[in-house]
Amino acid sequence: MSEKLNTPGYDVPPEMQDVVAITTLDKIYNWGRRYSAWPMMFGLACCAIEMICTAAARFDFSRFGMEIMRPSPRQADVMLVSGTVTKKMVPQIVRLYNQMPEPKYVVAMGACASGGGPFKEGYNVVSGVDKFLPVDVYIPGCPPTPQALLHGLMKLQEMMDTQSIKNVRWYQKEPLDAIPIPILGPDLLDPRDFPQFAEKMAASATENKEA
Amino acid sequence: MTEQTKTMHKDIEARFAGIIALDDRSGYEGYRVEAEKLVEFATALRDEFGYDFLSSVTGVDYLPDEKMEVVYHIYKSTGGHALVFKVQVPRANPVVPSLVSIFPGADFQEREAWDLFGIRFEGHPNHKRILMWEGFSGHPMRKDWKEAYYEADAKPFDARWPGGDVSRSEDKMVFNKNVAYPQDFTPENWTPEGETALYSGMQNIATDEDLQTEHVVVNLGPQHPSTHGVFRMVATLDGETIVKLEPVMGYLHRNHEKIGERNTYLMNIPFTDRLDYLSSMSNNFGYVLAVEKLLGDTTHIPDRAKYIRVIMAEFTRISNHLMAIGALLNDLGAYFTPMLYALKERELILDIFEAVSGSRMMCNYYRFGGVARDLPPGTHEMMRGLAFERLPRQIDELDRYLTENEIIRARCEGVGVLTPEEAIAYSAVGPVLRASGVPYDVRRADPYSVYDRFDFDVAVRYHGDVYDRYLVRLDEIRQSIRILQQALNGIPECDNCLGKPRYSMRVPAGEAYGRVEGPKGELGFYVVADGGPNPWRYHVRAPSFINLTALSKMCEGDKIADAIIVLGSIDIVLGETDR
Numbered sequence A: 001m002s003e004k005l006n007t008p009g010y011d012v013p014p015e016m017q018d019v020v021a022i023t024t025l026d027k028i029y030n031w032g033r034r035y036s037a038w039p040m041m042f043g044l045a046c047c048a049i050e051m052i053c054t055a056a057a058r059f060d061f062s063r064f065g066m067e068i069m070r071p072s073p074r075q076a077d078v079m080l081v082s083g084t085v086t087k088k089m090v091p092q093i094v095r096l097y098n099q100m101p102e103p104k105y106v107v108a109m110g111a112c113a114s115g116g117g118p119f120k121e122g123y124n125v126v127s128g129v130d131k132f133l134p135v136d137v138y139i140p141g142c143p144p145t146p147q148a149l150l151h152g153l154m155k156l157q158e159m160m161d162t163q164s165i166k167n168v169r170w171y172q173k174e175p176l177d178a179i180p181i182p183i184l185g186p187d188l189l190d191p192r193d194f195p196q197f198a199e200k201m202a203a204s205a206t207e208n209k210e211a
Numbered sequence B: 001m002t003e004q005t006k007t008m009h010k011d012i013e014a015r016f017a018g019i020i021a022l023d024d025r026s027g028y029e030g031y032r033v034e035a036e037k038l039v040e041f042a043t044a045l046r047d048e049f050g051y052d053f054l055s056s057v058t059g060v061d062y063l064p065d066e067k068m069e070v071v072y073h074i075y076k077s078t079g080g081h082a083l084v085f086k087v088q089v090p091r092a093n094p095v096v097p098s099l100v101s102i103f104p105g106a107d108f109q110e111r112e113a114w115d116l117f118g119i120r121f122e123g124h125p126n127h128k129r130i131l132m133w134e135g136f137s138g139h140p141m142r143k144d145w146k147e148a149y150y151e152a153d154a155k156p157f158d159a160r161w162p163g164g165d166v167s168r169s170e171d172k173m174v175f176n177k178n179v180a181y182p183q184d185f186t187p188e189n190w191t192p193e194g195e196t197a198l199y200s201g202m203q204n205i206a207t208d209e210d211l212q213t214e215h216v217v218v219n220l221g222p223q224h225p226s227t228h229g230v231f232r233m234v235a236t237l238d239g240e241t242i243v244k245l246e247p248v249m250g251y252l253h254r255n256h257e258k259i260g261e262r263n264t265y266l267m268n269i270p271f272t273d274r275l276d277y278l279s280s281m282s283n284n285f286g287y288v289l290a291v292e293k294l295l296g297d298t299t300h301i302p303d304r305a306k307y308i309r310v311i312m313a314e315f316t317r318i319s320n321h322l323m324a325i326g327a328l329l330n331d332l333g334a335y336f337t338p339m340l341y342a343l344k345e346r347e348l349i350l351d352i353f354e355a356v357s358g359s360r361m362m363c364n365y366y367r368f369g370g371v372a373r374d375l376p377p378g379t380h381e382m383m384r385g386l387a388f389e390r391l392p393r394q395i396d397e398l399d400r401y402l403t404e405n406e407i408i409r410a411r412c413e414g415v416g417v418l419t420p421e422e423a424i425a426y427s428a429v430g431p432v433l434r435a436s437g438v439p440y441d442v443r444r445a446d447p448y449s450v451y452d453r454f455d456f457d458v459a460v461r462y463h464g465d466v467y468d469r470y471l472v473r474l475d476e477i478r479q480s481i482r483i484l485q486q487a488l489n490g491i492p493e494c495d496n497c498l499g500k501p502r503y504s505m506r507v508p509a510g511e512a513y514g515r516v517e518g519p520k521g522e523l524g525f526y527v528v529a530d531g532g533p534n535p536w537r538y539h540v541r542a543p544s545f546i547n548l549t550a551l552s553k554m555c556e557g558d559k560i561a562d563a564i565i566v567l568g569s570i571d572i573v574l575g576e577t578d579r
Helices: A025-034 A046-055 A090-099 A110-115 A146-161 A191-210 B003-015 B035-049 B104-117 B196-203 B256-262 B268-273 B280-295 B303-332 B337-357 B379-402 B406-412 B420-425 B431-435 B466-490 B543-555 B560-570 B574-578
Strands: A078-082 A105-109 A137-139 B020-022 B031-033 B053-062 B067-075 B083-090 B095-097 B120-122 B216-220 B232-238 B241-248 B510-518 B521-529 B537-541
Touching: A025 A146, A046 A078, A046 A105, A046 A110, A046 A146, A046 B337, A078 A090, A078 A110, A105 A110, A105 A146, A110 A137, A137 A146, B003 B020, B003 B035, B031 B035, B035 B067, B035 B083, B035 B095, B053 B104, B053 B521, B053 B537, B067 B521, B083 B095, B104 B120, B104 B543, B216 B560, B232 B560, B241 B543, B241 B560, B256 B268, B256 B537, B268 B280, B280 B303, B280 B510, B280 B521, B303 B337, B303 B379, B303 B406, B303 B466, B303 B560, B337 B379, B379 B466, B406 B466, B406 B560, B420 B431, B420 B543, B431 B466, B431 B521, B466 B560, B521 B543, B543 B560, B543 B574
Parallel strands: A078 A105, A105 A137, B031 B083, B095 B120
Antiparallel strands: B020 B031, B053 B067, B067 B083, B216 B232, B232 B241, B510 B521, B521 B537
16 A cells, blocks of 8 residues: 555655655545545335444444544535435435535435335435535445445545545635435425426426327 | 035125125125125124234226226234125225225225325325326326236237347337327416425424424435435424324335236246345246145145245245344444444355245246245255254343344334234234234234244234334244244155146136235235136235335324334335336
């Protein structure tokens, strides 16, 4: 690991080699982050059981620096959306995401969190958590095996390696806006839809007439 | 039907002449009761005939007849077959008297029928929605209620097969989401109902006038490390003592029943896996039993298939109880170490499931008339190794580490007590009922499959507290191992004698209620067939859901910290609670 970290991209004089460590800020920063990505202890459905199995002795994701699962979003880095996202639950999920400090990542575990899965057509099911949150890694499966989850988490670590503090969205000058929390009305309401709400309702009315 | 039940039915008919009528639709059983006489009928049934265990209450929407029907399945807590009775009311104004005052176990089920069908239960003490939120438009299980992604009434959809339309449903939506609003709805003219209805009942509980204390309302969940998923409890506290506790659910309501009524009969098997996702094999078992009852061909199942079914169901019970014990210890504060011991054994059982079905958790293994495929080579030895060698030893180890532990005893004994009378009244099932001293086990009370061939005891304990529920689970694991040992010794060995499982078949019109003793208790499937390719009504009597009715009762008077372990001792799985 130190070898990989210790290659700043330009020549180090021979007398300095193995004496001082020279690296870039990005590399040391990403290295620290990738091995301490604490998932939020937060299970939605069936996938949560496979997540628990992955945390247990046989698969053990603490080997990847993820041993500490935090029930509080304030202390978590990765939100593993492990299961079906329902309309009744999505306000809480968005609120939890907003409460997580940056840098934060979202992993959509399983078919339901990725796109609705087998329950997609249901009246209380959101077609994937990416309708509301920015997802970094999607893991297919119903539920994904622990091996698949580990693979997804390793992909997340690879993604972290490529990031730079110069351009990640949470280190820009402007503060990041929180994601508006959906509201439970006659059906699920997304505040982001409100500006064009009347137009869209009119469009759906004409569509229904044609059909 | 035995002679005894026949005379019993005659007595009932004589006693209630004029009030009840035999349900004479072809394929249906039981009685129709006049709505006005329902309470009188149910009371007499309980007090005079001994039918004291109201197992299942559900609505059915008979759209072509313009009728709403409420179906009740009632049992005797001493065992035997169900008595089914129904109430029909006009669909335009469905009002049925509530049975909560006689059978408190009907509470959540009636609320569910109100929520999903819009059947009003007169006299219900807490008449509000349960799975959806207050303010949701419509009652979604009604046959004429269409969701946003509605395509057709029955699968396979023409667009998908054989045509192969690969578009995504949300792309066809104006809002690009799974939503549909009433035509006149605008966000500006709308005030959210919020949760005022939920909290209003909580604040106005009489306080001690001399002390001038105030009650505090504490909200646990839906995101809480102890609530086993997305369950929520709202507790009113006097100091640390719980005065009132209300479970709030529906955060994982994924419309199992609505989707199930679109699916063909076969398509529902993998969906049942996802009900109680810790014990998919048992769920399969209950569903195939219900449909086989409709098909009327239970006798054609080869013996080997029956044995395989029992073996898988018992392994499921062991793995579920291991997980339940691990989770209970988590809730007690012994974080994750006992769980690791439990999961170690569970993984070995999952290996067997993976070998036979191809999947660790979602096995999708049972079929109508048998199982999907025979045991692959080597599995039998794996199972023998577990059932005869490893599991008995490991269970003894768990027992040695946990049972006599001082902290566990201090925290669990005398907490969350449910008396036998209360347990029956609240329709509690499974380990919760048996820990209260009621030796009721469907495997013994109303045997199905080949359970009558095995020698096993019904685990029962008598204190009705958290500790006894833990002990009952340990006992049940031991009994399951006994059944497994007999089944593995007795399983018929033969090649290709599994028969031919049926994939696409014609299900005659009628109704059936199939029930099994799942790890969490009586798991029932109520299926109404209209002769078409998909069920007209598909209802799951979920033990996790109905056991929660008694949660409030068990927690009252205990400390708030105990509410967590009482919930842990019921052992719920949200996939089944919310469906």
